[in-house]
Amino acid sequence: xxxxxxxxxxxxxxxxxxxxxxxxxxxxxxxxxxxxxxxxxxxxxxxxxxxxxxxxxxxxxxxxxxxxxxxxxxxxxxxxxxxxxxxxxxxxxxxxxxxxxxxxxxxxxxxxxxxxxxxxxxxxxxxxxxxxxxxxxxxxxxxxxxxxxxxxxxxxxxxxxxxxxxxxxxxxxxxxxxxxxxxxxxxxxxxxxxxxxxxxxxxxxxxxxxxxxxxxxxxxxxxxxxxxxxxxxxxxxxxxxxxxxxxxxxxxxxxxxxxxxxxxxxxxxxxxxxxxxxxxxxxxxxxxxxxxxxxxxxxxxxxxxxxxxxxxxxxxxxxxxxxxxxxxxxxxxxxxxxxxxxxxxxxxxxxxxxxxxxxxxxxxxxxxxxxxxxxxxxxxxxxxxxxxxxxxxxxxxxxxxxxxxxxxxxxxxxxxxxxxxxxxxxxxxxxxxxxxxxxxxxxxxxxxxxxxxxxxxxxxxxxxxxxxx
Amino acid sequence: xxxxxxxxxxxxxxxxxxxxxxxxxxxxxxxxxxxxxxxxxxxxxxxxxxxxxxxxxxxxxxxxxxxxxxxxxxxxxxxxxxxxxxxxxxxxxxxxxxxxxxxxxxxxxxxxxxxxxxxxxxxxxxxxxxxxxxxxxxxxxxxxxxxxxxxxxxxxxxxxxxxxxxxxxxxxxxxxxxxxxxxxxxxxxxxxxxxxxxxxxxxxxxxxxxxxxxxxxxxxxxxxxxxxxxxxxxxxxxxxxxxxxxxxxxxxxxxxxxxxxxxxxxxxxxxxxxxxxxxxxxxxxxxxxxxxxxxxxxxxxxxxxxxxxxxxxxxxxxxxxxxxxxxxxxxxxxxxxxxxxxxxxxxxxxxxxxxxxxxxxxxxxxxxxxxxxxxxxxxxxxxxxxxxxxxxxxxxxxxxxxxxxxxxxxxxxxxxxxxxxxxxxxxxxxxxxxxxxxxxxxxxxxxxxxxxxxxxxxxxxxxxxxxxxxxxxxxxxx
Numbered sequence: 001x002x003x004x005x006x007x008x009x010x011x012x013x014x015x016x017x018x019x020x021x022x023x024x025x026x027x028x029x030x031x032x033x034x035x036x037x038x039x040x041x042x043x044x045x046x047x048x049x050x051x052x053x054x055x056x057x058x059x060x061x062x063x064x065x066x067x068x069x070x071x072x073x074x075x076x077x078x079x080x081x082x083x084x085x086x087x088x089x090x091x092x093x094x095x096x097x098x099x100x101x102x103x104x105x106x107x108x109x110x111x112x113x114x115x116x117x118x119x120x121x122x123x124x125x126x127x128x129x130x131x132x133x134x135x136x137x138x139x140x141x142x143x144x145x146x147x148x149x150x151x152x153x154x155x156x157x158x159x160x161x162x163x164x165x166x167x168x169x170x171x172x173x174x175x176x177x178x179x180x181x182x183x184x185x186x187x188x189x190x191x192x193x194x195x196x197x198x199x200x201x202x203x204x205x206x207x208x209x210x211x212x213x214x215x216x217x218x219x220x221x222x223x224x225x226x227x228x229x230x231x232x233x234x235x236x237x238x239x240x241x242x243x244x245x246x247x248x249x250x251x252x253x254x255x256x257x258x259x260x261x262x263x264x265x266x267x268x269x270x271x272x273x274x275x276x277x278x279x280x281x282x283x284x285x286x287x288x289x290x291x292x293x294x295x296x297x298x299x300x301x302x303x304x305x306x307x308x309x310x311x312x313x314x315x316x317x318x319x320x321x322x323x324x325x326x327x328x329x330x331x332x333x334x335x336x337x338x339x340x341x342x343x344x345x346x347x348x349x350x351x352x353x354x355x356x357x358x359x360x361x362x363x364x365x366x367x368x369x370x371x372x373x374x375x376x377x378x379x380x381x382x383x384x385x386x387x388x389x390x391x392x393x394x395x396x397x398x399x400x401x402x403x404x405x406x407x408x409x410x411x412x413x414x415x416x417x418x419x420x421x422x423x424x425x426x427x428x429x430x431x432x433x434x435x436x437x438x439x440x441x442x443x444x445x446x447x448x449x450x451x452x453x454x455x456x457x458x459x460x461x462x463x464x465x466x467x468x469x
Numbered sequence: 470x471x472x473x474x475x476x477x478x479x480x481x482x483x484x485x486x487x488x489x490x491x492x493x494x495x496x497x498x499x500x501x502x503x504x505x506x507x508x509x510x511x512x513x514x515x516x517x518x519x520x521x522x523x524x525x526x527x528x529x530x531x532x533x534x535x536x537x538x539x540x541x542x543x544x545x546x547x548x549x550x551x552x553x554x555x556x557x558x559x560x561x562x563x564x565x566x567x568x569x570x571x572x573x574x575x576x577x578x579x580x581x582x583x584x585x586x587x588x589x590x591x592x593x594x595x596x597x598x599x600x601x602x603x604x605x606x607x608x609x610x611x612x613x614x615x616x617x618x619x620x621x622x623x624x625x626x627x628x629x630x631x632x633x634x635x636x637x638x639x640x641x642x643x644x645x646x647x648x649x650x651x652x653x654x655x656x657x658x659x660x661x662x663x664x665x666x667x668x669x670x671x672x673x674x675x676x677x678x679x680x681x682x683x684x685x686x687x688x689x690x691x692x693x694x695x696x697x698x699x700x701x702x703x704x705x706x707x708x709x710x711x712x713x714x715x716x717x718x719x720x721x722x723x724x725x726x727x728x729x730x731x732x733x734x735x736x737x738x739x740x741x742x743x744x745x746x747x748x749x750x751x752x753x754x755x756x757x758x759x760x761x762x763x764x765x766x767x768x769x770x771x772x773x774x775x776x777x778x779x780x781x782x783x784x785x786x787x788x789x790x791x792x793x794x795x796x797x798x799x800x801x802x803x804x805x806x807x808x809x810x811x812x813x814x815x816x817x818x819x820x821x822x823x824x825x826x827x828x829x830x831x832x833x834x835x836x837x838x839x840x841x842x843x844x845x846x847x848x849x850x851x852x853x854x855x856x857x858x859x860x861x862x863x864x865x866x867x868x869x870x871x872x873x874x875x876x877x878x879x880x881x882x883x884x885x886x887x888x889x890x891x892x893x894x895x896x897x898x899x900x901x902x903x904x905x906x907x908x909x910x911x912x913x914x915x916x917x918x919x920x921x922x923x924x925x926x927x928x929x930x931x932x933x934x935x936x937x938x939x940x941x942x943x944x945x946x947x
Contacts, residue, residue, distance in 0.1 A: 067820075067821070068821065089599075090599050091599075092598065092599060092600060162618060164608070164640065165608075165612060165618060166821070166823065167823050167827055168618075179827055179829050179830075180829045180830075180831050180843070181831075182831050182832075182833040182834065182838040183833060183834075187833070206851075209808075209820070209848075209849070209851075210847075210848050210849070210850075210851055212833065215833030215834060217834075218834075220833070220834055221833070221851070222852060223851035223852045223853055224852065224853065225808060225809040225853045227809070229852065229853075230809040230810075230852070230853045230856040230857055230860070231856070232856045232859060232860065233859075233860045233863065234859065234860075234863070239863055239932065239935065240863075240867060240918070240928040240929075240931050240932040240935070241918065241919075241928055242914065242915075242917065242918045242928070242932060244913070244914040244917045244918070245914045245915070245918070245932045245935075245936065247914065248910050248911060248913070248914035248936055249859065249935070249936060249939055251910050252907055252910055252911070252936055252939060252940045252941075253855075253859065253939050253940070253941065255906070255907070255940075255941065257941055257942070258772055259772050259773075259774075259775075259941075259942075259945055259947065260772045260773050260835060260836045260837050260840075260842075261773070261775065261776070261777050261837070261844055261847075261941075261944075261945035262941035262942060262944070262945045263835075263836075263941070264832055264835050264837070264844075264847065264850075265777065265850065265855065265941045265944050265945065266941050268850060268851060268852060268855050269855045269856070269859075271852060272852035272853075272855055272856050273856075275852065276852075276856070328820055328821065329544075331605075331821070333587075333588045333603050333604070333605035334588045334603070334605075335547060338547075339547075378601075380599050380600070380601055381599065381600050381601075382588075382592070382600065382601055382602060382603035382604070383591070383592070383593050383600055383603065384591075385588070385603065387601075387603065387604045387605065388604070388608070415599070422640060423601060
């Protein structure tokens with residue numbers, strides 16, 4: 001089908017003249033504009049409300065979720081001799097030898113002559129740290145309010161519910177609420193910028209399995225495979241020799257219903273068909289990426305799709321996008337030494353390729369990537385693995401990041417120490433809300449709007465993570 | 470008549486003998502060989518064989534439901550003879566599907582499959598130098614297999630104190646149970662034969678924690694016999710008042726509907742507590758209670774009723790309805806995990822111990838969420854899977870999958886009459902739940918298709934089946 005940059009341009013110019021008011025569900029609105037003319041989508045026709053902020057530049061936030069709870073102690077590892085010796089004495093057979101670590105030299109030294117290193121597999125991330133493109137956020141995790149060890153044991157302050165439970169903590173990292181939550185902060189970021197995108201569908205894109213992170217109050221997760229949107233074969237050609245059957249399939253599968261499950265399934269199919277047509281056309285029109293991504297690395301293939309979508313931003317008319325990718329297998333109660341290295345290799349390689357792609361596209365400082373996970377793990381070993389923890393260390397990367405730096409507070413390397421809630425599990429000293437607020441601020445969210453994205457953010461000091469230049 | 474007929478069918482199904490086990494089939498078909506030490510060759514085959522063709526269809530259905538609660542996955546069995554380990558695990562679920570929950574729990578706990586998946590195998594006592602027992606099974610057996618996170622009322626609702634839920638276990642309980650679950654390992658493992666994969670794990674006192682253990686109000690003094698301790702732990706878990714509502718509600722969700730009423734859950738929990746002959750945990754009583762309940766047999770017109778059929782069951786229904794056969798006995802449907810080109814799920818291949826979808830999943834931005842309802846199967850429903858399913862089923866319905874082929878000949882006499890064909894297949898596949906509008910759409914399209922040759926008529930049947938099986942009215946089973 002034909003499209004033109006001028007129609008997209010018209011749409012973008014129209015955004016700023018709209019009034020804020022109640023608006024239709026995106027899916028229904030999309031259908032009202034007609035299947036045949038996705039490029040003529042008019043925001044006015046769909047009754048879109050104005051975003052909290054109108055923006056003129058492009059930015060993307062990319063969440064790399066490590067499912068199963070990454071063992072942070074073997075990811076960002078003590079390097080100074082004294083602390084490393086303590087780490088080895090506690091972790092015993094699980095400890096990574098000091099001479100294998102990639103020592104980090106931050107711009108601002110850690111206190112008390114502490115030094116940290118990265119796991120040996122994280123060579124790409126080490127380069128990014130050294131180049132000032134990556135920061136390390138120490139001991140970050142979900143909190144409702146700042147919490148001391150005494151308060152934790154006394155239960156005298158509200159704590160995140162269902163600590164140490166995988167599914168709930170995944171939900172809490174992504175949405176501030178336990179399992180059953182229906183909106184996440186990635187989606188809530190999307191809510192604020194929906195009207196800046198020519199097609200709101202492409203605001204929150206998930207290249208892995210469903211994640212509450214990607215759903216907002218209005219923003220809807222749009223899921224794609226790592227090779228692109230899946231095309232409904234019935235949209236082209238015959239089914240069982242019959243064009244009428246192909247057409248009937250499209251009609252049936254998108255039919256509205258009073259039954260909520262039927263209606264939701266139809267809504268997903270409708271969005272799938274309409275978005276695929278646009279996305280595929282946009283991807284085809286976009287500059288081809290030459291940066292290599294390892295096709296055997298499932299995280300790399302997802303990030304490659306993210307890069308391709310970013311490359312298509314002009315064709316798609318997108319200004320603000322939130323992406324979600326993930327890698328599983330981190331729940332290493334067992335086999336930590338045999339399985340963790342491969343996972344970390346995938347993480348380092350995939351993120352490095354992705355950063356290189358953003359450089360190739362000329363948007364390196366417009367894309368920020370961060371890692372997240374269910375929780376950290378115990379410092380102690382169970383013989384060949386570690387158990388569920390809480391606070392963890394995570395990475396923030398991008399051209400706008402004030403990298404080669406540690407953020408947050410370095411925890412004590414100890415069992416029964418001042419940060420320990422049992423077996424070396426860390427009580428977080430930086431909350432997910434604080435990390436998220438820093439990312440959201442960079443993304444363009446005014447301080448006054450932060451509570452709509454992070455309900456508990458008012459409980460925390462902001463500005464403690466000067467992650468961006 | 471319906472009631473008496475259904476009851477008789479239940480009795481017949483529950484009494485039906487088990488067919489050839491997964492283990493025996495793997496051996497008989499040459500899969501139990503050392504070249505398959507580190508792969509799962511044959512496992513998908515035997516799974517689809519039984520799901521699609523085994524006469525004890527109810528047992529298969531219940532065993533499959535159990536595999537989504539007592540989850541292990543081929544994704545997490547990095548051991549030798551892993552295919553036989555998986556086969557044996559499924560045999561255990563099948564063996565206990567109409568047995569007793571306490572025996573099922575013990576068989577699962579001591580299975581090599583679960584032992585490897587959640588790390589009880591080889592779990593050792595603390596060494597006094599920082600190594601502590603692995604807590605994985607202790608945590609997940611409570612969170613997922615027995616009592617759940619919160620204390621429940623008999624109707625499945627969460628108990629509250631001052632408006633807040635009450636935890637059913639603490640980290641201390643986990644630590645205590647983790648000590649109990651030490652000292653177990655393969656029983657006489659071998660690299661040359663897989664036999665240990667079928668034996669319950671064996672106990673070794675030297676690796677077992679001699680410490681005192683406290684969990685869920687039970688205090689075991691130091692030095693208590695380890696095998697006895699395991700029995701006490703499993704008794705404690707199985708006798709917990711949460712189990713009936715916790716497991717019962719999930720069985721309703723797997724077999725009937727996503728949002729059973731509190732009263733429905735109560736009735737099923739009551740059957741768990743007492744099968745009518747004073748026995749607790751009788752799964753035949755529980756399954757009967759789930760399937761025969763008035764709420765299971767009364768169609769609802771509520772907008773959030775029923776459940777979204779999971780893709781695996783849609784494929785199995787196609788196979789059963791159309792008498793699918795596998796001429797060489799291979800049942801080579803394969804791994805159907807791909808979201809974009811298959812079903813987005815495959816038996817015994819869930820991404821984690823949390824199954825393909827959570828019992829409490831709420832699809833965002835829907836009236837379901839606003840109404841406080843859940844729809845677990847929507848967790849694996851997205852733009853890739855809905856299209857992938859429609860695309861793949863077109864191929865499967867038309868050509869079969871692997872060597873598995875359907876038999877559409879019984880419908881040939883109706884193929885010339887599109888409305889009659891539709892009515893028959895709507896009734897069989899969707900309990901007649903496709904309405905007049907869909908009927909008009911389907912029949913108009915099918916009536917426009919040629920009809921003179923047998924190939925023409927088979928195409929008409931395939932088209933009708935495909936259109937029905939892609940319709941939202943079919944997909945949401947009410």
